[in-house]
Amino acid sequence: MTKIFVTVVFLMSLAIASMNVVAQSETRGDLLREIETKRIELAALEKKFLAPSTEDRAAYSELLRQPDTGLIRLLPRETYGDNNYKNKKSLTIRGGGAYYSFSRLTHEYGYGSDIELQQGYLSAGFAGADFGILTKLGDLRLEEITLEHLGAHFMATYLPPGELAKALVEQRRFGGPGIIVDNELYQARVPAEIKTAYLLRSINYDTSDVLVAFRVIRKDTDGSLIIAWKLLKNFEKPVLARNMSEQ
Numbered sequence: 001m002t003k004i005f006v007t008v009v010f011l012m013s014l015a016i017a018s019m020n021v022v023a024q025s026e027t028r029g030d031l032l033r034e035i036e037t038k039r040i041e042l043a044a045l046e047k048k049f050l051a052p053s054t055e056d057r058a059a060y061s062e063l064l065r066q067p068d069t070g071l072i073r074l075l076p077r078e079t080y081g082d083n084n085y086k087n088k089k090s091l092t093i094r095g096g097g098a099y100y101s102f103s104r105l106t107h108e109y110g111y112g113s114d115i116e117l118q119q120g121y122l123s124a125g126f127a128g129a130d131f132g133i134l135t136k137l138g139d140l141r142l143e144e145i146t147l148e149h150l151g152a153h154f155m156a157t158y159l160p161p162g163e164l165a166k167a168l169v170e171q172r173r174f175g176g177p178g179i180i181v182d183n184e185l186y187q188a189r190v191p192a193e194i195k196t197a198y199l200l201r202s203i204n205y206d207t208s209d210v211l212v213a214f215r216v217i218r219k220d221t222d223g224s225l226i227i228a229w230k231l232l233k234n235f236e237k238p239v240l241a242r243n244m245s246e247q
Helices: 002-025 028-050 054-059 150-157 164-175
Strands: 069-074 115-118 121-123 131-138 179-181 184-186 189-191 196-204 208-219 225-234
Touching: 054 208, 069 115, 121 131, 131 150, 131 164, 131 184, 131 189, 150 184, 150 196, 150 208, 150 225
Parallel strands: none
Antiparallel strands: 069 225, 115 121, 121 189, 131 196, 179 184, 196 208, 208 225
C-alpha cells in the first residue's frame, strides 16, 4: 500500500512539474499569437453566422447576378449588440451585426454604416451630422423599383446641405415625424415589415452618399432579417463646411 502511495505521489509530482515547464516555456508572445489566431477563427465563424442561408441565395440568384446588388442578414441590436457587457450572445464585430454599409459592403459599425435593425425598426443616420431618409414602398419586387419610381424622385433629387447647422436641422427634421412630399412619407426610422420594399438615401459626410432600394424577404427565428438590395445611385461624396471660412 505504501509503495502504491509513493508511486502515485511521484507520478503526480512529475505531472505538475511538466505543467510548470510548459507554462514557463509559453511566452506572452506565444499567447498573443494564439489570441490573434482565435480572433481570426472567431471572425470567420461570425461571417458564416451573418450570412443568409443557401436557400435564400438560391431564391435570389438572378438578382445577385446583376451588378450593385446583394443579400444580407441584419441581426437585432438588442439581441446581439455589444452595448451590454452581460449579453452572452453579443458578437465581437462592432455593432453586433445590426448595421450594414451598402457602399463598403460591411456589417462593421463605423465604416459608413447606412442602416440599422433595432427593436423591430430600421433606421439610418448614426453619427455626427450624418442622416438618412427612408420611405416604404409596399409589396414590390426590386426589379420594379428604378429611379423613375414616384417614391424615388424626391430622394434622387434631394441636395444634402453643405453646412453643419443646416445638416443638423435636416437630421432633426427626418429624425422626428418626418416630412410628406407628394403623399409619400420620408423619415429616418420605419417599422421593419416582411415582404415589403423600401427606399433609403443615406448621407454620411466625408464618406458616402447612396440611394438604395431594398426588400425585407423574411424574418428568421432569432429575429434577424434577410434583406435583398440594389444600388440605384451613388452620389458624389458629401462634404460638410463647419464655418464660413471653410466654404
